[in-house]
Amino acid sequence: MAQPSITLFNTLTMQKEPLEPTEPGAVRVYVCGPTVYSYIHIGNARTFTSFDVVVRYLRYRGFRVTYVRNYTDVDDKIIKAAHETGEEPVALASRFVEAFREDARALHMVEPDVSPKVSDHIPEIISIIQKLVDKGVAYESQGDVYFAVSRYPDYAKLSKRNLDDLRAGERVHPGDQKREPLDFALWKAAKPGEPSWDSPWGKGRPGWHIECSAMSARYLGESFDIHGGALDLIFPHHENEIAQSEGASGKQFSKYWMHCGFLDIEGAKMSKSLGNVVRLRDALTKVDAEALRFFFLSTHYRHPLNFADKAIADAEYRMEYFYETLRKVDERVAGKDFGKGPLHGEPGRFLKEFEAAMDDDFNAPNGLAALSGLFGLMNELTDKPPVKDKALVGRTLQALREDVRKVSGVLGLFEDEPAQWLLRRRERAVRERGIDVAEVDRLIAERNEARKAKNFAEADRLRTELKAKGVEIMDTAAGTTWKVAAPATEAA
Ligand SMILES: [Zn+2]
CATH class of the missing domain: 1.20.120.640 (Anticodon-binding domain of a subclass of class I aminoacyl-tRNA synthetases)
Structure with missing residues (x-):
């Protein structure tokens, strides 16, 4: 069978290209997953839904897809959140892994083939860092290990940023042991009260970026086909993933890079400081999951989307x-x-x-x-x-x-x-609009009596009375059903 001709926009080349996976007929996909310190917001949900559809479509087209989406369960944000709740960071993270699974199911997302956690892959992470140190692309400094950006000539090929501008914008923070401003941490020496693991450089924990290099290599190989994530991950996260992976393997990391656009709230950027962050699970108490998916999919995944x-x-x-x-x-x-x-x-x-x-x-x-x-x-x-x-x-x-x-x-x-979807939709609308269902049923029964008696004037009057209450009735082969009508302003 000939391969279907799918094209995709590759952020690496900034062009639409035909999808030609390394192994014909098989596509290996890695998507950066959630940092599990809180519930995901609807911007995250849009990103994961976009890749959910990419994976489903590739399978529909006959590709064998291996889909990996990780959980970042070792991270500054998790440690901070755990200090606030008094939990162990690992316990807090696993609580939010479960919450994410629930949210993903509620939004009809398919389960990835592998959902690796950072805390389960410390040996893989240490091994790739060791490889970078051995090659002289990374260096140890007082228990930290840094990637030496100047030793990787292709740095910034994904984000197309200017290295001099980047250097000018980067500060060396107090406590950083790095040689140059753009160097980034692969391993951080242990601090009191933080989770840590033994390593050749002493006790510590991985930096953020290295996990995706280690876990993608473990489940997809050093080179794979599609790497996805939200637009804001291009720099520095994805840039650093490329530097680490290609620095270690000497091979091309991901052939195609796909990035999902931002989601705004009523025309404003969604941010904690504006207080307009909408969690997926809160949104799903108000809107049907499939309607939310429909809303996400009605704008191209690369374009900005306004949640209103x-x-x-x-x-x-x-x-x-x-x-x-x-x-x-x-x-x-x-x-x-x-x-x-x-x-x-x-x-x-x-x-x-x-x-x-x-x-x-x-x-x-x-x-x-x-x-x-x-x-x-x-x-x-x-x-x-x-x-x-x-x-x-x-x-x-x-x-x-x-x-x-x-x-x-x-x-x-x-x-x-x-029928079940429509009933759920009706129940939600009934609650929101405060409609008395018993009264609706009584008026419909009266109307059916009037119709039987061929009193069509009375039947019409009852239909109008129901309409005034926001109820629209439909006469079907299976009898009369009803729904909550669109409010006049929205229907206009
Ligand atoms: Zn990643």
Whole structure:
């Protein structure tokens, strides 16, 4: 089988390039994971969702993917947080590893093949540092070990920063034992009250960057295909990973580098100082997980994304439309046999458009646009079929439904039973808008009585009364259902 032609934007070359993995048919992916000192925020969630979709799509296209995403469980932030809570740093970190797993599951992320922790890989880390010291690219200084940036001529090839500017901007902090301002710590001598391990340079702990070099080499080899992370990791973290890994192995580290854009909150940068950091788990109490994924995916992963109440509400209405369509289609065709025969129009074209969009640097927004066409045709075929042949319509709907399942596996959307998703959505809206469900049920029952008695004026009056309460009713083959209507301002 020929390899599908996927292109991706490579931060290293600043160009879109065809994906040509080192081993044909197999893609090895490393993504820098969370530092587990707190709950992740929705900016982190966007990054991990983007790579979740990259991995799912590569698998959908037939690649064997090895996906590694680490946990940084040894870090200054963890030590600081542990001092504040009075916990052991290791205990605090493992608590937030569990919290991250819960969050990732809640957001329908696939579990990576390997999720290594720094604290489990100290021997690998020491061994790569030793290699760098032996090669003269790193040096020991009073129990610390530093990478000598001047000994690695390719430094800053990813970030394209100017070394003189960098040197001018870097301070040597008190207590630093480094020779030159740009040199960075691979190993830090132990300080009282901090976790530490034995090493050839005495007790200490790894610096931040070295962990990714050590763990990627362990699970993917010294050279692999795709390295991903958020944009703010390019410098210094990814730059330093390249320097360490290529300094030690003499081989190219990652062939392709992918970076996910920033997420703003209502037009402002998300930051602790502005007090506008939104945790994923808090967001998920207000917005459906798939609607949040839909919101993330409706902007290209490399572009900035603005998290705003209006945009989130729109994403939920869009998901509601999709699920209402799927419920109608399932009611019409699920489990039925319409025989073999031709299909109406060219229903397969939407999936092809979706694939073409995703082949082009994982362009999910264009993929979602193809999906709009697919759902539009489903609605047309269920509501106003342009042809009389019921078997033809049924077969076509079944083919479209099957394509939705394929897309669902890639985007992590529509993974729920439509009726269940819609019910959950309704329950949330009922709580938010303070709607009395018993009263709604009573008015619907009255309306059904009026319709039975052919008192259509009364039935219409009851429909209007419900509408005034924010309730929209739908008469389906399975009876009357209802949903919470969009508020007038948002529907406009
Ligand atoms: Zn990393």
